[in-house]
Amino acid sequence: MTQLYMLDVPENTPIVDVADQDPHVTVDKVGPYFRIAADTPIVINRHATGCRQAVWYSSVAGLVQSRVTQWDKDAMRIEPT
Amino acid sequence: MSQLAHTVRGVDHVAFPTFDPAGTVAFYRDVLGFPVAHSICAAGWGPEKHPDFIHFFFDIGNNDRLAFFYYFGYKPPQRGVKGDVYARFDDDIPDFFVKSRHLAIHVDSEADLTEYRRRLDNSQWPVELQVQHETIESIYTHDPNGYFVEITRALRPVTPQEDLDANLTVDALVDVVKGPDVSMAALLTRKAELIIERAADWEAAQR
Amino acid sequence: MALHRIGLIVPSSNITVETELPALLHRHPSADFSFHSTRMRMHTVSAAQLASMNAQRERCTMEIADASPDVILYACLVAVMVGGPGEHRRVEGAIAEQLAAGGSAAKIRSSAGALVQALRAIDADRIALVTPYMRPLAAQVVGYLESEEFELADWRALEVADNAEVGCIPGERVLEAARSLDLTGVDALVISACVQMPSLDLIDPAEEEFGIPVLSAATAGAYSILRSLTLPVAIPGAGSLLRADTVPAAA
Numbered sequence: 330m331t332q333l334y335m336l337d338v339p340e341n342t343p344i345v346d347v348a349d350q351d352p353h354v355t356v357d358k359v360g361p362y363f364r365i366a367a368d369t370p371i372v373i374n375r376h377a378t379g380c381r382q383a384v385w386y387s388s389v390a391g392l393v394q395s396r397v398t399q400w401d402k403d404a405m406r407i408e409p410t
Numbered sequence: 411m412s413q414l415a416h417t418v419r420g421v422d423h424v425a426f427p428t429f430d431p432a433g434t435v436a437f438y439r440d441v442l443g444f445p446v447a448h449s450i451c452a453a454g455w456g457p458e459k460h461p462d463f464i465h466f467f468f469d470i471g472n473n474d475r476l477a478f479f480y481y482f483g484y485k486p487p488q489r490g491v492k493g494d495v496y497a498r499f500d501d502d503i504p505d506f507f508v509k510s511r512h513l514a515i516h517v518d519s520e521a522d523l524t525e526y527r528r529r530l531d532n533s534q535w536p537v538e539l540q541v542q543h544e545t546i547e548s549i550y551t552h553d554p555n556g557y558f559v560e561i562t563r564a565l566r567p568v569t570p571q572e573d574l575d576a577n578l579t580v581d582a583l584v585d586v587v588k589g590p591d592v593s594m595a596a597l598l599t600r601k602a603e604l605i606i607e608r609a610a611d612w613e614a615a616q617r
Numbered sequence: 618m619a620l621h622r623i624g625l626i627v628p629s630s631n632i633t634v635e636t637e638l639p640a641l642l643h644r645h646p647s648a649d650f651s652f653h654s655t656r657m658r659m660h661t662v663s664a665a666q667l668a669s670m671n672a673q674r675e676r677c678t679m680e681i682a683d684a685s686p687d688v689i690l691y692a693c694l695v696a697v698m699v700g701g702p703g704e705h706r707r708v709e710g711a712i713a714e715q716l717a718a719g720g721s722a723a724k725i726r727s728s729a730g731a732l733v734q735a736l737r738a739i740d741a742d743r744i745a746l747v748t749p750y751m752r753p754l755a756a757q758v759v760g761y762l763e764s765e766e767f768e769l770a771d772w773r774a775l776e777v778a779d780n781a782e783v784g785c786i787p788g789e790r791v792l793e794a795a796r797s798l799d800l801t802g803v804d805a806l807v808i809s810a811c812v813q814m815p816s817l818d819l820i821d822p823a824e825e826e827f828g829i830p831v832l833s834a835a836t837a838g839a840y841s842i843l844r845s846l847t848l849p850v851a852i853p854g855a856g857s858l859l860r861a862d863t864v865p866a867a868a
Binding site for chain 2: 359361
Binding site: 453455456457458 | 683
């Protein structure tokens with residue numbers, strides 16, 4: 330299972346929204362954090378989010394038994410460890 | 411979280427040496443318009459003899475002050491090939507590290523940032539870099555001493571959840587550096603544990 | 618005997634501080650003193666000259682601190698008081714900051730501050746003064762002491778403008794002025810509220826005559842120096858203030 334957390338602040342919501350478009354991904358809240366989970370790897374396309382680099386590269390707040398295997402200007406890919 | 415009373419009141423002064431007091435005054439007082447707030451003329455009377463010196467201070471807003479020491483007749487040999495007059499580095503030290511230490515001064519509005527940009531651009535020390543992202547906008551330059559200076563504005567106020575997040579990051583970092591795997595991945599994993607432990611209760615406490 | 622180095626910052630035309638302070642402190646039963654001074658240019662006790670004198674303070678502090686004194690007395694009274702209420706604290710603070718910034722261990726006191734300290738040490742609330750100044754300047758000294766919550770019962774201004782002349786005012790004239798004061802209910806008499814007007818030999822006789830404690834800027838300065846060095850205040854022949862710690866001889 331792939332699971333990550335993102336803080337609920339205005340800059341991150343476009344990223345969460347793009348992640349949520351994938352039917353395999355579920356998004357719910359733990360306190361002020363979005364919990365983003367799936368049974369498969371999660372891929373988020375940066376261009377679809379429209380967000381800038383500084384926010385993109387600091388958007389992940391936590392990982393649960395997962396790792397980020399791609400994190401560049403095009404996309405973020407999170408897989409289970 | 412800390413139960414200690416928090417009664418400190420910001421930066422009384424942050425001090426740096428200079429070998430160019432005229433340039434330093436030109437930059438901070440004349441270009442940026444920071445008033446000269448204070449000065450002390452003294453000699454080295456303590457156990458370690460040192461030269462006569464002037465310690466002078468600029469007001470950087472909020473009653474905070476930026477101070478410089480100018481020592482008469484003293485200039486150490488400048489080692490290394492990069493850095494500022496205080497910290498010098500050889501070529502093998504990467505720029506990200508050399509630039510890590512810097513002073514960032516806050517302004518409230520876009521108009522203020524634009525005005526300070528204008529002042530710098532009309533001087534010998536124009537803005538070298540302007541960065542904006544969703545939460546902040548900053549301009550950067552080096553002062554006559556090579557000190558890296560940033561002027562920045564927040565594009566939105568900090569939210570309470572960001573304070574929580576900052577505290578979780580710091581707690582996770584302190585835990586991770588004590589452990590076997592000191593890495594960003596380890597930090598994000600530890601932080602997730604802390605989120606699970608604390609975030610829901612935090613939110614409930616906010617109501 | 619332990620030697621204590623006393624730094625003095627004096628107005629340039631002043632001769633009394635460097636005469637009376639050593640005379641007083643050399644009477645100390647258990648401590649030795651050496652005196653080292655630096656000068657601030659001043660001839661006329663006018664507001665303009667006093668202001669320019671204060672500007673020399675930084676230079677004087679630099680010079681005297683080089684001698685590593687144990688305590689520095691900023692021996693100005695009216696020059697400080699014209700700066701307005703609380704000025705002695707500001708001046709002492711600025712000098713202390715300058716000393717501290719350079720790592721000097723010297724303590725700083727001022728004659729103006731010493732006068733206030735000495736009057737408080739003897740619990741004097743209602744006081745009288747003799748000053749050599751022109752009336753407007755004397756009134757500023759009175760106002761300063763009132764801002765320190767002393768009640769000024771009566772005061773005299775001998776109106777001698779030239780500082781060199783002030784240093785030569787005969788004791789008889791000072792005593793005459795003191796006798797003309799209404800000392801009803803007065804707790805203490807400041808027989809010379811000036812660091813230049815000599816008064817050392819007048820103090821004990823005046824205490825005898827008026828029956829109340831008598832001090833001068835000089836005796837207050839000596840008191841403050843001794844307290845700053847935690848030395849016993851036991852100086853004979855210069856008034857009760859300086860005998861505070863004197864153990865009476867067994868009968």
